[in-house]
Amino acid sequence: MRGVAARRRVVHYGWHYSFDTFRATPGPPIPGFLFGIRERLAAFVSVEPGQLAEALITEYSPGAGIGWHRDAPPFGIVTAVSLVGTCRMRFRRGEVRDWETAGIELPPRSAYAITGEARSKWQHGIPPAKELRYSITFRTMRRPSSERMPT
DSSP states (O other): OTTOOOSEEEEEESEEEETTTTEEEEOSOOOGGGHHHHHHHHHHHTSOGGGEEEEEEEEEOTTOOEEEEOOOTTEEEEEEEEESSOEEEEEEEEETTEEEEEEEEEOTTEEEEEOHHHHHTOEEEEOOOSSOEEEEEEEEEOSOTTSOOOO
16 A cells, blocks of 8 residues: 555455555455344444445454555445454544544454544554454445545
8 A cells, every 4th residue: 555565464345445546446245244244333333234335354464554544535434343363543633743642452352433533534553463363344435436536
């Protein structure tokens, strides 16, 4: 992503976002084995299960993390369940050298949602994992896939 090699493995279902074209394009359908998790996370964020249109399964091997970012523009609500290992999710907003920061520990089987100002005004990231961890993430769509995202 943006010229940095990721040390995590990701599988996309429903939609795939390209950082080269800044577009979301249809991906493989969300498999049935994820429907139960999608239903529980949809209830958690008060949306219909079908609104969680993209699913990501991410493997973070020891030493893998994800840098500061906001999820891609075509996606809205982000909700996930953290599995196997524990991690710390960090948040920041503001300006360089004047960041406001926050963090939360994500133990195995914990669910979280990134909505509202946490989604639009804060960046989030995960420091390098100390142990193997998986994340099953679902996102709603904000825009049609045919709309080009700003660069």
